[in-house]
Amino acid sequence: MRLNKALPWLPALLVLGGCPGGNTKDPAHLNEITVTCEPNPVIAGQTTKCTAEAKDQYGEKFTGVSGYDWKSSNESVAKVMDKTGNATTSAAGTVTISASATAGNETRQGEVTLTVNQRPPTLHTTNITTSETWRAAENPHVVRGQLVVNGSGEAPTLTLEQGVEVRFDQDAELRISNGAFRALGSQGAPIRMVANQSAPTKGYWRGVVFSTEGSGSELSFVTLSDCGNAAGAGACLAVENKAAPVLRDVTVQNSGTVGVRVADDGSAFGTDSTRLHVSGSTDYAVRMGANQAGTLPTGGSFTGNTPDAVELSGNVSLSQTWPNPGIPYVINSLILIENPPDDSTPENAPGPTLTLSAGTVFRFGANGEMVAGYHLTGDLIVNGTESSPILFSANSDSPKPGQWRGLHLADHATAASRISYATIEYAGAPSSLLATTGNLNVHGSLHPCEVDGPCPNIQNVIVQKGSGYGVYMSNGAKFGPDSTALTLRDNGNYPLSMAAHVVGTIPTGITFSGNTNNAVEISGGGVDITQTWRNLGIPYVLQGNVNVGNTTNPTLTVEAGTELRFAQNTELTIGSFASHPGALIAVGTAEAPIHFIPNTPTPTKGYWRGLHFFQGEGSRLDHVLISHSGAAGRFFGGNLNVYKELGAFVTNSTFSSSASCGVTVSDGSYSGTTAVTTDFSLATYNNTFVNNGVNRQCADAWIP
Structure with a gap:
């Protein structure tokens, strides 16, 4: 009886004895991360907010994560900008956005597929008559036809935000006619002005034309490509009508004509323009007026143009x-x-x-x-x-x-x-x-x-x-x-x-x-100032008559070893006018004589007219050779002709192959002359006479 009454309590006692801790769960740990982005899909150019949530093994929110590391599988489509999951998009496509975290010994990663759709283009088809701004959030901008910035009242300004992309239809153009164009990109968010085609071709659109006088327009970190259609202004970027836009870090590439053209009408690059880059042009990199070439920006590059050169005119x-x-x-x-x-x-x-x-x-x-x-x-x-x-x-x-x-x-x-x-x-x-x-x-x-x-x-x-x-x-x-x-x-x-x-x-x-x-x-001509004709190692060739003389009484000095060659019928005169005296000092050496000879490889007697001394006080000839003169002219016909007594100023010299005499001296019978009594043929003067036509020295041998 006692045993039967005790049996109903036995299971409870067994349970209590076998499970001393009671009914408990394992500790929570990081098990998975889920990622979502809103909005998704998103329009290219817009931002999306991506969030991550950590869960434990029980599917509950896990709070042991301090932060997430974000990554994009293709940052050209979308890029996560910070730890909070803000992502910017820039091109159409799909991309995987992932977030990873670590808690204790557990690291988990979650991801989501983000779809980026192409934004419908913002069309521009009419002229700009009032100021307006094109925004990056409205990319891409598409220009159709020839747009003109031209206000009838206050001149309008077209402004492009950083990161704007403008696509130009075939033969399209942007012309600043009466207003300003300000496209101020940055290194991280440049402005692109490109052809509106999937496979761009050179010269697809006309380009940008500045034709407003002054420098109110400004471009920074701007790229123009595949422009320069021949129907336009002859370049991807053209400046005319005294315009002077400021260009900083501007790139012009793949022009169908000239890269940059600056007309020769006072147009120029604006002050502080710098770092112009031009590549791939079918014609010159730059064509501009010479009067403004000093404004050409420095610090840039020019490659692959045909030719790589700057053409100047004017x-x-x-x-x-x-x-x-x-x-x-x-x-x-x-x-x-x-x-x-x-x-x-x-x-x-x-x-x-x-x-x-x-x-x-x-x-x-x-x-x-x-x-x-x-x-x-x-x-x-x-x-x-x-x-x-x-x-x-x-x-x-x-x-x-x-x-x-x-x-x-x-x-x-x-x-x-x-x-x-x-x-x-x-x-x-x-x-x-x-x-x-x-x-x-x-x-x-x-x-x-x-x-x-x-x-x-x-x-x-x-x-x-x-x-x-x-x-x-x-x-x-x-x-x-x-x-x-x-x-x-x-x-x-x-x-x-x-x-x-x-x-x-x-x-x-x-x-x-x-x-x-x-x-x-x-x-030819007159030597009217004192000077020296140096020995240059090659001859001097006198093509016309030369006279040494002036009111200042100049002296011509000829260095030793010098060779003077005379054209046919030419002469060298010293002091030929009474009021214009002069002097010739030609002092050679035995090793380096001075030559006065004809300028011909086949000399003949009387080829030229010789040396003539009139008012020649102070002259000196030593170790000189005078040959092949004696041509008929207005003076005497010797190799050396002396019209006034100058003393023994000629020594150690050679006179050869004259058509007349080696030396001709005046007898004083002609106006403006005096009798010359010095006999240069005397042995004391050591002069040499060879193969002269008449004699060694003649007095007044006039050849009419």
Whole structure:
């Protein structure tokens, strides 16, 4: 009986004895993460808010997560911007947005597929007559037709926000006619102006045209691509009608014509423009007027254009410096540097100075030339350096001599003009204004350069491979006093041509080689200032008569070893006018005599007219050779002709092959002469007479 009554309690006792802790669950841990984004789908350009929720193994919210690490599988479609899950979208597509977290030893990741749909385009089809702003949230913007910013009242401003994308239909254009265009992107959110086609082609749309005078327009971090349709303004980006937009970090690519065109009408790049990048153009990278080339932005790049060059045209009437863009300037026509023609401008009024930056390359077409100071004042400064010289050459992959018209400093250029560290080559075609054929041409005005005329300092300059002269100096043009280190080589005529009275300015350090006529050509004229004709290692060729004399009684000194060659029927006179005395000092040595000889490989007696001394006190000839003169003329017919007693001023010299006498002296019977009693044939003077036509010395041997 007692046992039966105890049995109903046994199960309870067994349970209590076997489960001392009671009915408990395992601790919660991180088991999964779920991710959602709202809105989803989303329009490209909009933002979406993505959230993550952590759950434990029981499906309950897990609170042990301090934060999430967010990732996008394709950031070109959508990018999570911060720890809170805010995502920006930029292109149509699908992307996986994931969030991961760690709690204890457990790391879990959740993800969601975000669909980004293309936003319906914002169409622009009508002209802009009042100010408006195109926003990135309304991307893409599509332009159809030719849109003009042009207000009838207050000039409107079209503003583009950072990150705006504008797509242009075929043949579309944006023209700023009376207003402003401000597209201020940033490095992180640039502005794109592109073709409205899936596979863009060059020249699909016309481009952007600035045609409002002034610089109210501004572009920063803007890319224009696949524009430059030939039906437009001839470039992806065109500036005309005195417009001057400010361009900073602007990229122009894949133009069907020129990349950037700046018209020669006062249009320019605005102040502070910088870092212009042009690539892939079918034509020149930049085409602009020479008078505004100083505004060309620096710090940019030019690649893959056909050609990679800046084409310049027009004249320069403003003082400026042309920067070195890293690609050549191409000049296909005359560029004239001077005051603009104006009847009210005095001829000697200060004019513009064009300065060329170190390292710049200039390539000239067949009609290309650069002239400073032709009608009115203008100067050219070629500012190369030893490490960055400036090059003037032909615009050809296989250049030949005579392919362009040369560099010219005309008679209204001043002493301010100079050329340093430069190479000038392949010119020689006649100038359209001056008809000269040098690589470098300096045109004087018969006045001292300090008063009126050029005397440029030429320093460390190479002049080579011209079809004509290397350096041609006319009308008394001369080298400046600081000129030095001039190299003249491989030119098709004389390397240097100049008037007699400026030969003494030939710079030190000058070298000559490979020229067709390897001599210095002297055009003739008067030596009216004291000077020295140095021994240059090549002859001087006198193409006209030369007289040494002036009221200041100048002395011409000829260095030992020098050779003077005379054209047919030319002469050298000393003090030929009573009021214009002069002196010639030609003192050679036995090893280095001075030669006065004919300029012909086959000399004949009487080829030229010899040396003539009138008012020549102070002259001296020693160790000289005078040969093959005696041609008929207005004076005596000897190799040496003395009209007034000068004493024994000739020694150790040779007189040969005269058509008449070796030496002819006056007997005093002619007006302006005196009897010359010195007998230069005496042994005491050690002179030599060889193969002369009449005698060693004759008195008054006049050849009518």
